[in-house]
Amino acid sequence: MKPVKVGLLGLGTVGTGVVRIVEGHQEDLSSQVGSPVVIERIAVKNSGKTRSVAVDQGKLTEDPWDVIRDPEIDVIVEVMGGIDETKSYILEALERGKHIVTANKDLMALHGAEILAKAQEKQCDVFYEASVAGGIPIIRTLIEGFSSDRILKIMGIVNGTTNYILSKMSQEGASYEDVLEEAQKLGYAEADPTSDVEGLDAARKMAILGTLGFRSNIELKDVSVRGISQVTKEDITYAKRLGYEMKLLGIADRQDDHFSISVQPTMVRKGHPIAAVNGVFNAVYVYGEAVGETMFYGAGAGEMPTATSVVADLMAVIKNLRLGVNGLKAIVPYKPKKLKTDEQISYKNFILLHVDDKAGVLAKITQVFAEFGVSLESVVQQPNEHNPEAEIIIVTHQANKASMDKVLQHFEGLDVIRRIKSVYRVEG
C-alpha cells in the first residue's frame, strides 16, 4: 500500500522523539497499519541548527505553511507549541482535509471545542493523547475504557515540575525557593516557572480531562486555580505529622450532574495510591460509579514518553484512514455544563492558625465553626516554638466551600487570631 505521509510541525524535544520512534520502530508500525509511515516535511525554527537526530535537510522548512499546504501530506503532527498562530495552522490543515495529532495542551484547553467542531465538519481526526500526562494513555482510557461508566471523580498529578518540587520538599525538608532553584538547574523547571508553579499548566490539563470525563464542555475559566508558591516547609512538616503528603492535585468531581474543577495544593492521606507518586512522575486517579478506584501512572513529560503517545495517536489516525472512518468517532460533549455553587462544593480542610496564647481562645474559634455549621475532625492546640503565641491546627469534616469561606472571613475580624497561617484542601 502507498506510504502515509506525515508533516511534522516542530522538531524540539517531542518532535525529535517522534522522528526517533517513527524511524526506529518502522517495521513494527508498518506491520500494524500495512504501509510505511513517512515523515515527509518538517517545519523548524532554524533549519541550520545541529540536531541530535539525523534528518534529511531537504525535508526541513522554516515556514509551517509549506507543510500545511503540501498536498501530499495526510496527517499533521503538531509539536511546536504556541496558541494563536498554531491554531491558524491547525484550522487550515483541517480545512484541507488533513488529520491532526497534537501534544498541545494550551491549544486544546483554550480552543479544543472550536478545533474539534471544525474536524467534525471536515470528517477529520484530531487526537491529543500527549497533551495530558505525557506517556500515560489517559485520554483513550477516559473515552473508551470507561465509556460504560459514570465518572464521579478525577484527581490528577498532571504537572511534573510541581510534583518534583513538593516531593523534594517533603523528602528533604527543604524550602520551596531552594528546591525551585535546583529544579531550574536540572531543567525540571523553566526559567520563568509561573505557568507550572501557579497551577496554570495543571488547570489546562484538568479542563481537558474534565471535558472527557464528564462529557461536558469544561473550559479553562471553569477551573479554580491555586499554585504551590505559598507552600512552606512548615506546611509540609504539619502535613506529614498528620499522615498526609502535600500534592498539587487537579480535582474534577461531579455530583448529580453538577461539576467542579480545581487545582490546588492538597494534603493527601498516606495510603491513598496518589500520595505515593513522587518526583517528575504523573498519575491520574479515576473513581467511577461502577469501576470504583483506578489509577494510571507514568512519565508525564520527556522526549520519548510524550512521543510514544503522539505516535500512538498517529497510528490510530492511519488505522482510521485504512478503514475510511476518520472523524466519525469523535466524542462530542453532550452533557449541559452545570457548575457546582460554593454551597455544593464540599471537602475537608486543614487550617493552621496563630493565636493569642490565653484562656478561652479555642472556645471562641470552635464557636465560629459551629455557627457556620462546619464540624471538626480534629483540633490540636500547641505552643509555637518561636513566639508568645499558640498554634491551632484544625482538620474539618467535609464542609461546603461557602461556609468555610464565611468561617475564614469571620476569623479575619477576630482579635484573638493573629494570622491565618495556612488553609489546604484535604483528600483521601
Added chain:
Amino acid sequence: MKPVKVGLLGLGTVGTGVVRIVEGHQEDLSSQVGSPVVIERIAVKNSGKTRSVAVDQGKLTEDPWDVIRDPEIDVIVEVMGGIDETKSYILEALERGKHIVTANKDLMALHGAEILAKAQEKQCDVFYEASVAGGIPIIRTLIEGFSSDRILKIMGIVNGTTNYILSKMSQEGASYEDVLEEAQKLGYAEADPTSDVEGLDAARKMAILGTLGFRSNIELKDVSVRGISQVTKEDITYAKRLGYEMKLLGIADRQDDHFSISVQPTMVRKGHPIAAVNGVFNAVYVYGEAVGETMFYGAGAGEMPTATSVVADLMAVIKNLRLGVNGLKAIVPYKPKKLKTDEQISYKNFILLHVDDKAGVLAKITQVFAEFGVSLESVVQQPNEHNPEAEIIIVTHQANKASMDKVLQHFEGLDVIRRIKSVYRVEG
C-alpha cells in the same frame, strides 16, 4: 436508529452487573452510540431463581442455543464461564455473524487464537477487556495506547485472591493456611482454591497479556508457573527485613525478540510502584522502550468493575457496527514466537539455606556460586533460633536460570547444607 440487541450468556455476578449498567446508564450509553442498547435474551442455569436485579422473566432461557440462534441478536455477551461448551457457542455465534464480548480468560488463554481467526474470517469483533484485571482497561492500553512502543516487560498482579492472601500475611504476620481460610469465609477464595493459589489463573492472564504486549502468539503452555501455597510467614518476614514485599507476579519479558513468561511468588523491592498494591486490587506494570515505567491499577474482579469493562467493550462493538468496521481492527500476532532458553532468562534470586553451624561452610557455598558464574549481591549468615544450625541468606545479582538451576542441584548433594529452605525471584 433501531436498537442494538444483545444476547447475554450467564446472569451470575458479572452478568448481573452488566444488566445493572446497561439499564442504569442507558441514557449515557445511547447518547454515545445513537440508539438504545437492549438486552434481548439471557441464558441462565436456572430460570426460576430469585435474583438481585429485576429482569423480564420472558427474556430468560435455560438453553444458550436459544440466544445464539436468535436472528435478532447482534452481539453476544458471554459471562457464563466454562471452556469447551462455551467455545462451541462462541464459534457458532461468530459463524452467524454475531459479535462477541467475553470476560472469559480461560477460554481466551486456551482458544483465543482459534476464536480470533474465526472472527477475522467472519469480519466480527471479539473483545475481551474484562478477561484480565477486571476493571482496568489494560488490553486497550496494550493494543492502542502503546501501539507505537516496544514493550520490554510486563509485571502483573493479576489475581486478587493471592494478593489478598500475601498482603494479609505481610500485614499481620499470619500463616498461609489461616489467611486462606479467612479468605474463603469472606468469599475472596473459592472452596477449591487451586486455580488461584497455584498460579494457573494468573498464568492464563499472562498468556493473554504476553500475546498482546509482544504481538506474538503466547500460549498457556509457554508460561512457567509456581503458586503461593509453599510461601511461609518466615519467608515474608525475611522479605520485609531485606526491604521487599512478597507478591505473586506474572512477568513477561523480552530481549532481542526472545520472550519469557512466568508466574511466581516474587520479592519486590519496596518503593517499586507494584510493591504497594495490596488486598484484592490488581495492577499491571508496563515498561516500554520509549515510554519507560507505567502502571495501571484498579479492581481486578467484582460485579461492577468487571461489568464496566464488559459494557465498554459492548460500546466499542456498537460504535464499530455504526461505522461498518467490525472485525477490521483485529490485532493479529505477527511476531514469530521465540522463547528464551534457560541461558537467556536472567534475574536476581533470594535463597535461604539451613546449614551446619561450623567453620568453612560459607566458603564451600560461595565456591559453588563462583563455579557456575553466579555473583552475589549480599550474603548473611546467622544462627537459627530453633536449631543447632545456621541460616544463610543470599541475594544474587542477575543470574541466568540455567546456572542457578545448576547451583541448586549442586547444593542438593552438598553435605553441609541440611536443606534449601526457600528460593524466590527478586525484582525492582
